[in-house]
Amino acid sequence: MDRDRIVRLDRAHVWRPYTSSEDHATRDDFVIVETEGPFLIDADGRRYLDATASWWCASLGYRHPRLVKALTKQAAVMPHVGMGGATHPQAAELAAELVEVAPKGDRALERVFFSDDGSTSVEVALKMAFQGFAQNGETRRTRFLALPGGYHGDTIGAMSLGELDEFAACFEPLLFGKNDAEPVQDPSDWGAVFDGLVGELEARGDTVAAVVVEPILQGAAGMRLYPAEQLQRLRRACDAAGCLLIADEVFTGFGRTGRMWACEHAGVVPDLLCTSKALSGGLLPFAATLATGAVYDRFRGDATRALLHGHTFFGNPLGAAVAREVLAVYREEEILAKAQAKASRVAACFQRLGELPGARRARWLGMMGAVDLGDEGYFGTKGWEVWREAKRRGVSLRPLGDTVYVTPPLNLEDGMLEELLGVVEGSVGAVLAAG
Incomplete structure (x- = not known):
């Protein structure tokens, strides 16, 4: 896969959603070439747990064999x-x-x-x-x-x-x-x-x-x-x-x-x-x-x-x-019952995040957890700092401005959910500690 060619063509011809021309031209490009289960796989073969299920739609992960x-x-x-x-x-x-x-x-x-x-x-x-x-x-x-x-x-x-x-x-x-x-x-x-x-x-x-x-x-x-x-x-x-x-x-x-x-x-x-x-x-x-x-x-x-x-x-x-x-x-596959059983882990993670200095308004419901790192809303930048840190640790965590949240696939295995939440906690903690 010629990553540089994909980036060049994208920047020359694609009009991306919710993206400024400045960001499109300068932000480090995330080139995804494959998906599997809860993972996004980039052009270099690195795998990332998808914490937000591609804008909340991949509730059963990617390439579910039955689908x-x-x-x-x-x-x-x-x-x-x-x-x-x-x-x-x-x-x-x-x-x-x-x-x-x-x-x-x-x-x-x-x-x-x-x-x-x-x-x-x-x-x-x-x-x-x-x-x-x-x-x-x-x-x-x-x-x-x-x-x-x-x-x-x-x-x-x-x-x-x-x-x-x-x-x-x-x-x-x-x-x-x-x-x-x-x-x-x-x-x-x-x-x-x-x-x-x-x-x-x-x-x-x-x-x-x-x-x-x-x-x-x-x-x-x-x-x-x-x-x-x-x-x-x-x-x-x-x-x-x-x-x-x-x-x-x-x-x-x-x-x-x-x-x-x-x-x-x-x-x-x-x-x-x-x-x-x-x-x-x-x-x-x-x-x-x-x-x-x-x-x-x-x-x-x-x-x-x-x-x-x-x-x-x-x-x-x-x-x-x-x-x-x-x-x-x-x-x-009793997806709802299994998701309800996992929800307490999401809740516990975000309850802890809400106690960190600089974090506020932690909330959770089902397989959703969120916390605010500022008050600038959609155009806030703290969430994107967390995104970069989480990406470095192997999790894709697209924020809503200052709001960091997770909406993972409902059928995410227990071990992977723990890994994802651990990265979220570590990334938020690192960004807040850096000030």
Whole structure:
């Protein structure tokens, strides 16, 4: 492998995500040529434990033999077919299986709309909410509310949710339906945050189509946790206002928090649920939006009432086959139970990190642990110092600015988890000691 050639071509032609041109041109390049299990393997043959599962999607690690087999088997039969006016076995079976594992409670998620990534699954949910109300006489419901700091994707509709932050500020003229609830001085004061949302629903709830939240755990905001009781409170407020609750489980779903779905910590069933990332085990872009029967009923009728939305690769057979195998692996290999057993080790590690001078706000839930090393947020640099130190020690630990966190594969073996957490502890300690 000619590493220098790859770096040269990358710097000349690739436009990298979330990367400044300055960093792209000067930062030491991490050239990955192979993945295996929990490891990234670079051009020099060195192996690194992946602490963040490639932006949280590789929940079963890389090249899981059952997922690879499902992919190649389906590719040999039918790699793709358009679903306009047609269906196929993998999509139909997967829809039924997703309904089976969906959160259970006072309403039922019964319908599945496929798409290709998390942001798009949120866009679909927004359109379902808005159109469903509009074509049934509730034309005043044109607004969407969201939690401060929420991240729901990089498409225009998804960016319109929540506050104007590093990801969305420059697009303000294009955005719609911003969170009009009263701002709070301290976004970590969850009581005040939810007071604002509930108060807005009580005052002007008849203008709201839906409230969109990452249940219990906000990912890109810096791994921020909020109490389950607040989600329960929001569910009640949405029902009282007659609007929908959309759960963005793109990151939190599929066992990351210790339950299949994070909203299960609160015993809450949303009206719409968005899932992606771990849905396809990190093998392929694939997503789904689950809806209750009540939401689907708002679209019953002729073609003028249809949801006129779709994607070329809607319900792609490869993605559907892999997603079905992911569900089978979770079930047959007891992934959730095993992850819950490992969660205490993550908690213990981050509890210790939180006691170090210079560390603050240590938190953990399921197979996620996080700690802040400063207050500069996404543009902070301390996390990147830890990234460099951890990389030197054989762990890839991509931070969120000043937030150092782990979201490893759920099936990571005990010994490797101990090794990973040991490197995290050592790297954070070294950076903080250096000042």
